[in-house]
Amino acid sequence: MQKPKLLLHICCAPCSPHAIALLKEDFNPAAYFYDPNIHPEDEYISRLDEMRRFSFQIGLSFISAEYDPDRWFERTKGHESDREGEGRCEICFKMRLEHAAIFARDNGFEYFSTVLTASPHKDAEVINRIGRELAGQYSLKFYEADFKKKDGFKITVQKGKEYGLKRQNYCGCVFSQRKIPKNSGTIFIIAK
Numbered sequence: 001m002q003k004p005k006l007l008l009h010i011c012c013a014p015c016s017p018h019a020i021a022l023l024k025e026d027f028n029p030a031a032y033f034y035d036p037n038i039h040p041e042d043e044y045i046s047r048l049d050e051m052r053r054f055s056f057q058i059g060l061s062f063i064s065a066e067y068d069p070d071r072w073f074e075r076t077k078g079h080e081s082d083r084e085g086e087g088r089c090e091i092c093f094k095m096r097l098e099h100a101a102i103f104a105r106d107n108g109f110e111y112f113s114t115v116l117t118a119s120p121h122k123d124a125e126v127i128n129r130i131g132r133e134l135a136g137q138y139s140l141k142f143y144e145a146d147f148k149k150k151d152g153f154k155i156t157v158q159k160g161k162e163y164g165l166k167r168q169n170y171c172g173c174v175f176s177q178r179k180i181p182k183n184s185g186t187i188f189i190i191a192k
Contacts, residue, residue, distance in 0.1 A: 003028040006143060007063075007104040009096060009114035011035055012047045013054040014167040017159035019115045019147045020060060027111065027143070030061035034099045036072035037092050038172035044069075047172070054163060065099060072173075084176050085123060092173065093122075094130050101134040113143035118156050120148055 006027035010016050016031070023029045033051050038044040044067055055062035075095055079088035097114060104112040114131065117124040124146035131142035147156070160167060 004111055005030070005109045006111040006113060007032050007100055007109040009034065009100040009112065009116070010051055011116055011172065012168065013051040014160040014165040015115045015118040015156060016054070017163060018152055018156040019118055019145070020058065023113070023143070030063060031055050032063050032065065032100050032103060034065035034096055035172060036068045039069065039174040043172070050166060054165065057163065065103065080175060084121060088175065090126055093127050097130055098134055101138045101140055104140055105138045109140070111141045111143050113145060115147060117145055118147040118153060120153055
């Protein structure tokens with residue numbers, strides 16, 4: 001029996017290994033990289049290249065969308081002072097998930113989902129609510145998950161180490177980056 005196609009929105013490679021492994025059991029997933037929130041551009045390119053390499057390494061279809069940070073700044077205008085987890089994040093989640101939903105609908109995917117819920121800093125209830133709303137709007141099914149539960153985050157970190165994936169110390173947006181202490185560098189995970 002053929003597994004249903006699922007478009008999996010990816011925020012970065014280190015958040016994806018556990019979710020991908022779980023989803024491959026019941027779906028034929030494809031990675032979808034749409035992240036106009038990531039700044040600066042060289043960080044965006046680094047994360048894009050790493051996810052492309054990781055997808056190739058594990059035999060996963062990989063799709064990258066355009067990088068349109070101007071649109072992201074336009075959408076989040078007025079929310080520059082929000083703390084992580086407040087209104088700006090919800091706007092950002094919706095923007096990225098809606099882009100994925102439209103691509104899924106237009107390209108024959110029955111389901112879509114996201115690895116955003118793998119992060120302990122992201123509210124799975126908010127993300128899943130947005131996903132359900134968009135699924136209804138675009139006549140799709142949203143695979144709801146909280147990939148950090150049941151030691152999911154721990155497993156994700158461990159798998160990231162095994163694959164040699166670089167774990168960042170901020171979600172990607174310039175506003176979350178400004179909260180990093182100056183002596184804090186990017187965290188690298190080295191494969192053993």
